[in-house]
Amino acid sequence: MSLYSDSTQPGSAAIPIVAPTAEKDSSKNSVLNSKTRTCRNLIIHGYCKYEGKGCEFKHDISKTTSPPNGPEITKSTKLSVNSPVFKPANVLSTIPPEVVNAPPFIPKNNQVNPTSVPGSPQQQLFYDSGDQDMSSYDSTTGHYSSQLSSASFLMSSVNSASQGLNALANSFASLGLNNSTTDFVVPDTLQETSPNNMNFFSTSNQMDQMEPFLYQSQKAILPQPLQYHLYSSPLSHVSNLHPHQKTIHAFFMSDNLREELQRKNDVTLRSVNAKDLNLPEEIHVYHSLYPLDFRQEKSIKNFGYPSWAYKSICSVDGRVYSLRRIGGFRLTNELAMSSIENWRRIRHANIVSIREAFTTKAFGDHSLVVVYDYHPLSQTLFDKHFSSLHTPNQLIQGGVSGDNVPESVLWSYIIQLTSAIKTIHSTGLAARMIESTKILITNKNSRIRVNCCGILDMINYDGGKNIPHYQQDDLLNFGKLIISLACNSLSSVHNPKSIDFISRHYSPDFKNVTLYLLSKPSPTKSIDDVVTMIGTRILHEINGVHHYNDFLESELSQELENGRLVRLLCKFGFINERPEFDMDPSWSETGDRYLIKLFRDYVFHQVDEHGYPVIDMSHVLVCLNKLDAGIDERIMLVSRDEQSCLIVSYKEIKNCIDSAFRDLSRK
Numbered sequence: 001m002s003l004y005s006d007s008t009q010p011g012s013a014a015i016p017i018v019a020p021t022a023e024k025d026s027s028k029n030s031v032l033n034s035k036t037r038t039c040r041n042l043i044i045h046g047y048c049k050y051e052g053k054g055c056e057f058k059h060d061i062s063k064t065t066s067p068p069n070g071p072e073i074t075k076s077t078k079l080s081v082n083s084p085v086f087k088p089a090n091v092l093s094t095i096p097p098e099v100v101n102a103p104p105f106i107p108k109n110n111q112v113n114p115t116s117v118p119g120s121p122q123q124q125l126f127y128d129s130g131d132q133d134m135s136s137y138d139s140t141t142g143h144y145s146s147q148l149s150s151a152s153f154l155m156s157s158v159n160s161a162s163q164g165l166n167a168l169a170n171s172f173a174s175l176g177l178n179n180s181t182t183d184f185v186v187p188d189t190l191q192e193t194s195p196n197n198m199n200f201f202s203t204s205n206q207m208d209q210m211e212p213f214l215y216q217s218q219k220a221i222l223p224q225p226l227q228y229h230l231y232s233s234p235l236s237h238v239s240n241l242h243p244h245q246k247t248i249h250a251f252f253m254s255d256n257l258r259e260e261l262q263r264k265n266d267v268t269l270r271s272v273n274a275k276d277l278n279l280p281e282e283i284h285v286y287h288s289l290y291p292l293d294f295r296q297e298k299s300i301k302n303f304g305y306p307s308w309a310y311k312s313i314c315s316v317d318g319r320v321y322s323l324r325r326i327g328g329f330r331l332t333n334e335l336a337m338s339s340i341e342n343w344r345r346i347r348h349a350n351i352v353s354i355r356e357a358f359t360t361k362a363f364g365d366h367s368l369v370v371v372y373d374y375h376p377l378s379q380t381l382f383d384k385h386f387s388s389l390h391t392p393n394q395l396i397q398g399g400v401s402g403d404n405v406p407e408s409v410l411w412s413y414i415i416q417l418t419s420a421i422k423t424i425h426s427t428g429l430a431a432r433m434i435e436s437t438k439i440l441i442t443n444k445n446s447r448i449r450v451n452c453c454g455i456l457d458m459i460n461y462d463g464g465k466n467i468p469h470y471q472q473d474d475l476l477n478f479g480k481l482i483i484s485l486a487c488n489s490l491s492s493v494h495n496p497k498s499i500d501f502i503s504r505h506y507s508p509d510f511k512n513v514t515l516y517l518l519s520k521p522s523p524t525k526s527i528d529d530v531v532t533m534i535g536t537r538i539l540h541e542i543n544g545v546h547h548y549n550d551f552l553e554s555e556l557s558q559e560l561e562n563g564r565l566v567r568l569l570c571k572f573g574f575i576n577e578r579p580e581f582d583m584d585p586s587w588s589e590t591g592d593r594y595l596i597k598l599f600r601d602y603v604f605h606q607v608d609e610h611g612y613p614v615i616d617m618s619h620v621l622v623c624l625n626k627l628d629a630g631i632d633e634r635i636m637l638v639s640r641d642e643q644s645c646l647i648v649s650y651k652e653i654k655n656c657i658d659s660a661f662r663d664l665s666r667k
């Protein structure tokens with residue numbers, strides 16, 4: 001069915017325009033009327049760069065008494081990304097009279113010129129990003145054009161945000177909330193900083209200024225609710241990328257980080273058939289056991305018993321934990337289990353947290369199981385620094401290798417381990433596990449955590465009387481670990497050349513800390529001294545951590561809007577091309593559904609001037625964001641046969657989608 005009949009249908013907000021015939025008529029009229037007609041550039045962009053340079057149309061809006069004539073569609077063209085946003089001047093005629101006559105919202109005491117229309121070129125708008133440079137809009141740049149840049153999207157969003165807020169305020173007005181008893185008042189302090197009241201919440205300072213006002217004054221300020229869909233993050237910097245790269249990069253988190261997180265998810269979700277590995281289906285509240293270490297030979301060096309590590313899911317909270325099984329251990333003293341309580345209280349970024357401990361016979365023997373947090377894709381310090389670089393022979397010979405670990409990495413390890421040990425010793429405990437196979441590297445950023453704490457306290461329970469002695473051992477083992485990492489050899493502590501090697505390859509500070517840690521245990525030797533010695537290095541570490549935090553936060557912001565846009569795309573998917581409603585007049589291609597279909601074409605099926613598909617992610621994201629915001633900007637939708645076109649606003653399309661989706665949910 002043709003578009004002409006569409007427009008006459010009640011409820012359709014679209015403006016039908018027939019392209020081919022309009023050309024002749026308007027070209028005749030334009031000669032006659034050009035002096036009296038308002039320049040279209042002025043209507044679309046707010047200014048005309050040919051004003052006074054030959055443009056024959058009228059540029060003085062103030063003298064306009066009636067709406068200017070409609071725009072001419074001179075030619076029906078293929079859809080193109082570069083098509084200008086079409087803003088017909090006769091749009092007023094299609095807007096219902098009650099909307100046209102609605103009084104503009106003017107907050108009391110507002111300094112904004114009441115005659116300025118939201119979105120008009122004279123108006124300064126602010127984007128609520130907290131960034132002053134980003135937020136102001138220079139009307140002379142004319143960013144309201146349809147160029148699909150991030151800047152134009154931002155400003156359109158801001159424009160619609162302003163309109164949204166005003167509309168919201170109007171709706172408050174209609175509820176009678178801004179009558180004489182409950183005035184909607186903008187404090188003077190805010191007026192000075194936010195001429196159009198867009199940045200009410202932009203800084204905490206302003207909130208501070210508002211609060212006394214809120215509580216002390218009789219007059220109430222109505223805080224505007226956040227309009228989440230208007231705060232999408234600015235698009236990334238893409239100017240130095242080729243068009244084909246824009247579809248991959250720039251809009252989402254970096255590939256490296258994505259891959260790392262996905263690999264973590266992958267290992268977290270791995271499972272085996274328990275029976276195949278002769279494992280119990282369930283122990284206590286834990287099921288789906290998966291071995292973290294497939295090595296057959298089990299060393300008894302660390303605990304005096306063989307130990308196994310399993311990943312497992314807790315049926316109580318559904319989370320994944322690491323179970324450490326100590327095989328063949330028989331609990332003789334019940335008090336030993338209580339020693340875990342002190343460990344359970346410790347929460348530290350560099351210590352693998354303990355959840356609980358229990359004994360079980362589910363493995364066919366008497367086993368002690370200690371439950372720790374699970375850190376996917378972690379690696380022990382031994383695996384990272386010793387296993388691949390050395391043959392077993394080299395490890396035994398204790399040779400000093402030239403392939404040394406960078407000092408910055410070693411400082412990071414020293415600082416993190418010092419922090420962990422300081423917390424443990426301050427709690428009156430000893431780590432007893434400062435050993436390369438029991439320290440996990442849990443991400444690429446050299447983040448380490450001490451693993452398997454508390455086990456020896458249970459196995460060799462002594463009521464805690466030897467803690468001072470074990471604390472001294474912690475410092476000594478710390479020193480041994482550092483020297484072996486620095487010299488790349490586990491037995492370097494017995495090699496007299498090791499200190500020479502450190503003097504040559506590392507800074508004096510590093511050597512001093514190592515020597516202190518390796519010095520003879522004494523009651524005065526304490527982790528506090530190490531903290532003092534590494535003070536300035538801690539500042540570097542904090543700086544690095546903050547930088548990494550910033551990096552992660554900016555990566556996160558790239559993904560912030562995905563859920564919202566996916567929901568919108570799902571709605572599209574539900575509505576478009578439903579075969580079962582083909583013959584249903586209320587769901588046919590002649591109603592609002594046709595508009596949605598054309599919009600889908602506009603977003604996804606554009607072609608360039610050569611007829612090739614335009615695969616431009618930024619165009620899609622910009623369109624979807626504008627649609628979700630429901631802004632007043634109008635676009636021209638062209639039918640597939642290019643015989644007709646419709647001019648509609650995003651707001652109207654949004655209403656169509658909402659109502660179509662509601663219809664669908666009701667069916």
Ligand SMILES: Nc1ncnc2c1ncn2[C@@H]1O[C@H](COP(=O)(O)OP(=O)(O)OP(=O)(O)O)[C@@H](O)[C@H]1O
Pocket residue numbers: 292293298299302307308309322352372373374375376377378379380382383437438440451
């Ligand atoms: N809490 C945990 N979260 C994630 N992975 C862990 C956890 N604890 C241990 N692992 C993984 O399990 C593997 C085996 O750990 P384990 O402590 O048994 O090391 P090991 O080198 O085999 O020591 P040992 O010689 O004492 O058996 C390690 O490679 C480590 O990556």
